Amino acid sequence: MKKLLLSFAASAAVLVGAAVTAEAADKTKVCFIYVGSRTDGGWTQAHELGRQELEKALGDKIETPFLENVPEGPDAERAIERMARSGCSLVFTTSFGFMDATLKVAQKFPKVKFEHATGYKTAENVSTYNSRFYEGRFINGQIAGAISKKGVGGYIASFPIPEVVAGINAFVTGARTVNPDFKLKVVWANTWFDPGKEADAAKALIDQGVDILTQHTDTTAPMQVAAERGIQAFGQASDMIKAGPKTQLSAIVDTWGPYYIKRTNALLDGTWKSEQSFDGLKDGILTMAPYTNMPDDVKAKAEATEAKIKSGEIAPFTGPLNKQDGTPWLKAGEKADDGTILGMNFYVEGVEDKLPQ
Amino acid sequence: MIFEAILLTIITASTPLVIASLGELVTERAGVLNLGVEGMMIMGAVGAFAVAQMTGSPYIGVIAGIVSGAVFSLLFGFLTLTLVANQVATGLALTILGLGASGMLGESFVGIPGIKLPAIAIPLLSDIPFIGPILFKQDIAFYLSIALVLGINWFLFRTRAGLKLRAIGDSHGSAHALGINVIRTRYLAVMFGGACAGLAGAQLSLIYTPQWVENMSAGRGWIALALVVFASWRPWRVLIGGYLFGAVGIAQLHAQIIGQEFGIAIPAQFLSMLPYVATVVVLVLISQNRRTTLINTPASLGKPFVPDR
Numbered sequence: 075m076k077k078l079l080l081s082f083a084a085s086a087a088v089l090v091g092a093a094v095t096a097e098a099a100d101k102t103k104v105c106f107i108y109v110g111s112r113t114d115g116g117w118t119q120a121h122e123l124g125r126q127e128l129e130k131a132l133g134d135k136i137e138t139p140f141l142e143n144v145p146e147g148p149d150a151e152r153a154i155e156r157m158a159r160s161g162c163s164l165v166f167t168t169s170f171g172f173m174d175a176t177l178k179v180a181q182k183f184p185k186v187k188f189e190h191a192t193g194y195k196t197a198e199n200v201s202t203y204n205s206r207f208y209e210g211r212f213i214n215g216q217i218a219g220a221i222s223k224k225g226v227g228g229y230i231a232s233f234p235i236p237e238v239v240a241g242i243n244a245f246v247t248g249a250r251t252v253n254p255d256f257k258l259k260v261v262w263a264n265t266w267f268d269p270g271k272e273a274d275a276a277k278a279l280i281d282q283g284v285d286i287l288t289q290h291t292d293t294t295a296p297m298q299v300a301a302e303r304g305i306q307a308f309g310q311a312s313d314m315i316k317a318g319p320k321t322q323l324s325a326i327v328d329t330w331g332p333y334y335i336k337r338t339n340a341l342l343d344g345t346w347k348s349e350q351s352f353d354g355l356k357d358g359i360l361t362m363a364p365y366t367n368m369p370d371d372v373k374a375k376a377e378a379t380e381a382k383i384k385s386g387e388i389a390p391f392t393g394p395l396n397k398q399d400g401t402p403w404l405k406a407g408e409k410a411d412d413g414t415i416l417g418m419n420f421y422v423e424g425v426e427d428k429l430p431q
Numbered sequence: 432m433i434f435e436a437i438l439l440t441i442i443t444a445s446t447p448l449v450i451a452s453l454g455e456l457v458t459e460r461a462g463v464l465n466l467g468v469e470g471m472m473i474m475g476a477v478g479a480f481a482v483a484q485m486t487g488s489p490y491i492g493v494i495a496g497i498v499s500g501a502v503f504s505l506l507f508g509f510l511t512l513t514l515v516a517n518q519v520a521t522g523l524a525l526t527i528l529g530l531g532a533s534g535m536l537g538e539s540f541v542g543i544p545g546i547k548l549p550a551i552a553i554p555l556l557s558d559i560p561f562i563g564p565i566l567f568k569q570d571i572a573f574y575l576s577i578a579l580v581l582g583i584n585w586f587l588f589r590t591r592a593g594l595k596l597r598a599i600g601d602s603h604g605s606a607h608a609l610g611i612n613v614i615r616t617r618y619l620a621v622m623f624g625g626a627c628a629g630l631a632g633a634q635l636s637l638i639y640t641p642q643w644v645e646n647m648s649a650g651r652g653w654i655a656l657a658l659v660v661f662a663s664w665r666p667w668r669v670l671i672g673g674y675l676f677g678a679v680g681i682a683q684l685h686a687q688i689i690g691q692e693f694g695i696a697i698p699a700q701f702l703s704m705l706p707y708v709a710t711v712v713v714l715v716l717i718s719q720n721r722r723t724t725l726i727n728t729p730a731s732l733g734k735p736f737v738p739d740r
Contacts, residue, residue, distance in 0.1 A: 110645075110646075111534055111645040111646065113534075113538055113541040113542075113644075113645060114541075114644060114645060115541055115542050115644060143646075234699075259688050259691055260691070261684055261687050261699075262687065262699030262700075262703070263684075263703075264699060264700065264703040267646070267649070268649040268650075269639075269640040269642065269644060269647050270635065270640055270647075270649060270651070271649070271680075272640075273639065273640045274444055274680065274681055274684055275684050277436070277440045278437075278440070278684035278685050278688060279688065281433050281436040281437060281440070281685070282433075282685065282689070293640075293642075293644055293647075294542075294644075295640040295642065298544075298640060298641065298642065302547075316542055316543070316544055317542075317544055317642070426691040426692065427687075427691050428691070428694075428695075430698050430699050430700060
């Protein structure tokens with residue numbers, strides 16, 4: 075009985091969320107590995123919407139099986155390998171923590187192509203793709219700088235990886251273009267997904283006197299707390315307006331669909347090759363939720379900034395900018411290069427936190 | 432002012448831990464080890480949220496949460512008590528099943544704004560400065576958690592039924608020989624544990640963060656399980672342990688922000704480790720005294736029982 079139940083438990087663990095459809099020999103398989111559930115209302119849901127868009131566009135030529143709730147770590151390697159073995163031609167692994175597992179499996183299956191989201195390691199058959207989330211956070215920062223009366227914002231951060239650090243820096247840089255004295259308090263929740271903990275972090279920041287809130291964690295709990303306490307906030311990964319109809323100013327929304335279609339087409343016509351993609355607002359991989367709950371002039375400015383980022387007229391990280399300790403980073407007019415942004419490991423001026431190393 | 436706000440946050444964060452842990456304490460006192468707290472909690476959360484949405488009443492939601500947890504725990508009861516399956520394996524399976532099933536059941540409720548359970552102010556008492564707004568202007572889950580501590584303490588150590596339940600937990604063979612119905616009592620204890628876990632889940636989806644997302648219990652069931660050992664199976668110590676854990680967790684968030692103000696860099700990873708370090712330290716201190724630990728540990732915990740053997 076014990077053995078039976080244990081094997082039941084083990085197979086249940088693997089089967090939860092598995093939705094590998096029956097094989098159809100003539101269709102190409104484009105597969106997805108998700109870190110969370112596809113209805114998480116945030117990060118994974120955005121990838122799921124991208125997959126659905128891909129299915130809609132190329133559904134007659136491909137099928138798109140996926141595995142959800144795949145934990146980062148040793149289990150990830152097994153899940154990715156299972157996908158590769160099941161005949162997938164292209165596998166999208168959609169979380170930073172899948173990086174090493176993706177490369178390991180890719181080595182074993184040289185004919186299968188892999189695409190890893192937000193990582194930095196590539197191989198002959200492994201591409202990476204990332205989004206310039208920081209462009210959206212720069213616009214959010216500008217709005218925050220204009221709206222915040224105290225000039226103190228709160229940022230719920232997840233883990234000290236370059237993407238998150240770049241987001242923090244972009245937010246404070248944007249805010250300082252409007253209010254040069256803007257300060258940002260950061261709380262590390264040390265999780266991507268825990269509504270309770272995210273809500274606690276939001277409460278702590280508000281109790282400590284911030285009057286505008288933004289988050290780099292995945293649930294709408296902070297938005298709810300902001301609504302309850304009567305301050306305003308920004309959504310992350312998905313439009314969170316439903317959690318705070320009078321609270322959300324805007325949100326950065328991930329829209330992976332166009333990228334998935336582009337890469338699958340490349341696979342189908344044989345032009346796929348390993349590359350590092352880093353698209354942003356202008357490519358439509360990142361969009362802004364409607365600018366709401368703000369005065370018209372702030373909204374107009376946000377729209378103008380969005381248009382200028384799209385046209386390339388401005389870039390969020392443009393000098394003069396100092397690092398946190400006051401030492402110069404970028405000279406006037408100088409723009410940060412992609413390498414620095416993708417590997418960002420320092421704060422700019424205005425962030426009150428000390429970066430965990 | 433800020434102190435009051437922090438205390439309120441701590442209460443909200445600690446209440447689900449205390450409630451779920453108290454339920455498991457009763458289950459374990461009857462000699463049954465149910466590792467499925469996380470699964471029962473999440474079933475309670477989804478049940479409470481769904482019914483609150485459908486009826487528009489968060490109170491009916493709370494009742495639905497309690498019922499969901501209790502009914503779900505019956506599955507565990509049937510497998511381990513009637514079919515005498517291994518309790519550890521069944522408990523783990525219950526957690527995995529609960530996480531999966533709740534995700535499926537709750538799929539249509541994702542992203543819908545929840546209905547928050549309002550606070551109930553107790554007349555007169557809530558007017559006491561400082562203490563009043565913190566202790567007597569709370570939601571129903573907090574009041575219930577305190578009532579549960581008092582009630583369980585009284586039941587276990589002051590009533591005949593409580594004595595029988597403890598006797599079963601310590602030596603089910605002897606209790607059976609004395610004519611006590613071991614299986615029936617254990618069924619009731621398991622269901623009580625499920626009901627408490629369900630109530631804790633309802634607190635999550637209707638008070639703590641009024642929304643439904645998959646996996647929203649995020650490991651709180653496991654912490655509740657650990658708290659039972661931490662408390663060496665005593666209700667009052669569950670209350671203390673739950674609040675200690677909750678308080679350290681909230682305090683570290685504030686420490687991060689205050690540290691920034693004074694330019695002190697305390698690594699966030701270190702701070703978020705603190706609640707667990709505190710737990711380990713207290714556990715070590717408690718287990719120093721082997722005798723009291725042995726007295727409180729139910730001797731038949733986790734052992735299968737077949738009546739006619």
